[in-house]
Amino acid sequence: MAAVALLGLSGWFITGAALAGAAGAGAVATFNYLTPSATIRLFAILRTVSRYLERVAGHEAALAALSRLRPALFRALAKSPPQTALALSAGEASARLVEDVDAIQTLFIRRSAPFALGAGAAVSVGLAALTHPFCAVVIATVMALSVRGGLSIARRHAEPAGRATQTALGRLKDVSSSLAAAVPELRAYGLEAWAEASVAQEADALERARHGVRVAEGQMQAWQSACLAVGTVGALATAVLGGATSPMAALAALVAVTGVEATGGLVQALLQSGSARAALDRLDELPVQDEDVVGRGKPVGARxxxxxxxxxxxxxxxxxxxxxxxxxxxxxxxxxxxxxxxxxxxxxxxxxxxxxxxxxxxxxxxxxxxxxxxxxxxxxxxxxxxxxxxxxxxxxxxxxxxxxxxxxxxxxxxxxxxxxxxxxxxxxxxxxxxxxxxxxxxxxxxxxxxxxxxxxxxxxxxxxxxxxxxxxxxxxxxxxxxxxxxxxxxxxxxxxxxxxxxxxxxxxxxxxxxxxxxxx
CATH class of the missing domain: 3.40.50.300 (P-loop containing nucleotide triphosphate hydrolases)
Incomplete structure (x- = not known):
């Protein structure tokens, strides 16, 4: 909210000050620059402090959850039925305890993305409405299109690529750890080249999956850029055609920029959702036991x-x-x-x-x-x-x-x-x-x-x-x-x-x- 208001007010203030300066000394003398400049500083401080607090809160939530999750998963493996624990190789178990847990931290860090989007939309549409009602409609429509396009790209490209990345990463660690444990034998039988080729094959599969994620990221950025351009031009044109003053037209254009950018957090979360969902599915395969019932069995004698x-x-x-x-x-x-x-x-x-x-x-x-x-x-x-x-x-x-x-x-x-x-x-x-x-x-x-x-x-x-x-x-x-x-x-x-x-x-x-x- 502070970021949107800061940019919109800055656009209005700079444009208004420029016009006052061009109008001559009399206009400059009557132009009130103290109130808007003080308000701009207020919004700048609010944006900086709130963004810092948001990052601290998000990472604290993620780290607190991960610090509880990894020991719980390790206990689950240690206490699970042998047919479950022994079915996981060392590399696969490591991948679930490390990479899969890392992948789901985005679920916590990005938890605030929908609320940030809602706040940005409310302020953007509200400020645009001061210029012209149709201007507010344009910005709201473009923001909706930005989110809708991001969802479509995520479902079609980002999620499958993210799932493939987590699976390929698990296979790579599985093969690497198995071969690393047999290094003396591989050297003794002259199989180093075969081992390197086996690891390289899995590494190539991982890079192909990651390439799919990068392609989806590029598509999302291109879509957001297009929405940004359409929103900015549309808001500016609507404001001008509606008879808005130049400072208000500048406010509308910059509010459109920050409004579309407000969707960025949610779009970024969508980009990582495939990896996070795949990691959750892989972790759900581990039989986590409730700590409240573990070890409550009847005492066993030593005979x-x-x-x-x-x-x-x-x-x-x-x-x-x-x-x-x-x-x-x-x-x-x-x-x-x-x-x-x-x-x-x-x-x-x-x-x-x-x-x-x-x-x-x-x-x-x-x-x-x-x-x-x-x-x-x-x-x-x-x-x-x-x-x-x-x-x-x-x-x-x-x-x-x-x-x-x-x-x-x-x-x-x-x-x-x-x-x-x-x-x-x-x-x-x-x-x-x-x-x-x-x-x-x-x-x-x-x-x-x-x-x-x-x-x-x-x-x-x-x-x-x-x-x-x-x-x-x-x-x-x-x-x-x-x-x-x-x-x-x-x-x-x-x-x-x-x-x-x-x-x-x-x-x-x-x-x-x-x-x-x-x-x-």
Missing amino acids: VGVAGLDLDLVPPMRLGLARVSGCGKTSLLERLMRLRPPLPGELRLGGAPVEAADTDMVRDRFAYAAQKVSLLDGSVRQNLALARAEATEAEMWSALEDAVLAARVRESGQGLDMPIGSGGDRLSGGERRRLSLARAYLRPASWLVLDEPTEGLDAATEEQVLRRLDARLRATGQGLIMVSHRAAGLTLCDRVVLVEGQDTSGALRLRLRGGQRELA
């Missing part, structure tokens, strides 16, 4: 039972799973911890079927060091804090000592702040595994679940890790469930289950043995 075996385990008992690779040992553990969909009746926890228990309650019972090690591109401290953010430095050092990694961290000179690189690439394979083991040690849980914890370690290091693991279990009273094909690890276990394969339903054929001596 573990396995169907078909005379086996009922409670901490501090220790169970080993043995046999050759690929027979389903890891899958059994993941079904027990609800990282995979459990099979009906296969496993029990706290005397109840695992599939009937609350997922959060089930996972709270276990501290897990997986066979596939996943580490953040950060410091040792940050990776350990994933298990328990409030863990003290003393507790972290104790976990590193028990994982036989403390000496390596101390030697770095940076202590717990030692960076480990992307995926832990500054560490050896055995060091990455032991850091994952130390992280599991920090999590307070009834059961410690270890999947091949000594894989890749030399015999001396393996002996140290197992000796400290035994001492830690005695101190904490935790139970142990360990998958291993190495005899040394199974010596810690009270009972050993031999995994002999799977039936057609995916259930494992298990045979219960005694300790390491009977297994041998």
Whole structure:
């Protein structure tokens, strides 16, 4: 409103002052320049301050919403059914948490666009009516045409291109992250050129989609320019033909300019609506849970039972799973911890079927060091804090000592702040595994679940890790469930289950043995 009034009054004032100056000293002496000049300054200050407040309010709304949305989406992925979470690649999940969330912030920033358009239209038409009623009709008509044309271009061109952009961006991140994770293998087999071509193909698709958005933007700008020209000429002609004075005719022309420009915010929002709507659709595919109902299940006991075996385990008992690779040992553990969909009746926890228990309650019972090690591109401290953010430095050092990694961290000179690189690439394979083991040690849980914890370690290091693991279990009273094909690890276990394969339903054929001596 201040912008429209400022430009209209300025046009009237400058034209009136010019005519007064041309009329001679007498006209100048009688011309009142104090009131309009003061009013112009008032409108200039109002425009500046209100625009600043509008930007602050809009960005505060967007950032506040995004700061709540990203953690909610991350929790949704972490707590969602495994078939949902595992169906998303790392690149696709990243695209939804980053680019898709960024795309919808325009919905908040542009929320005020219709109100700004309404205010601009009211002031423009009102000031034009002071010149001539038909002048107001011309400006209102041109503004309506500007909005109608913008809507048409958005629906036909901008929205499809915006949707294609979000989809192509997700595919590019998916392919890029998958290939980045396999860089050593790609180099070993000489497939760098193929990988580059695969990424380039997805990047080209993204650029084509973005080109469509830019074309739509150009069409909108061209349409607005045409409306601006028609509105300005039409308002000026109507004012002159209606007998308006030159200052009033100038007011009408400039009011037409700002009136059409008032539609710019809404048109810009329409340009970005395709990307925003596509991002919303992609985010809606994630099953966001209501925080008020998460974790309200019945508490789950720590007793573990396995169907078909005379086996009922409670901490501090220790169970080993043995046999050759690929027979389903890891899958059994993941079904027990609800990282995979459990099979009906296969496993029990706290005397109840695992599939009937609350997922959060089930996972709270276990501290897990997986066979596939996943580490953040950060410091040792940050990776350990994933298990328990409030863990003290003393507790972290104790976990590193028990994982036989403390000496390596101390030697770095940076202590717990030692960076480990992307995926832990500054560490050896055995060091990455032991850091994952130390992280599991920090999590307070009834059961410690270890999947091949000594894989890749030399015999001396393996002996140290197992000796400290035994001492830690005695101190904490935790139970142990360990998958291993190495005899040394199974010596810690009270009972050993031999995994002999799977039936057609995916259930494992298990045979219960005694300790390491009977297994041998």
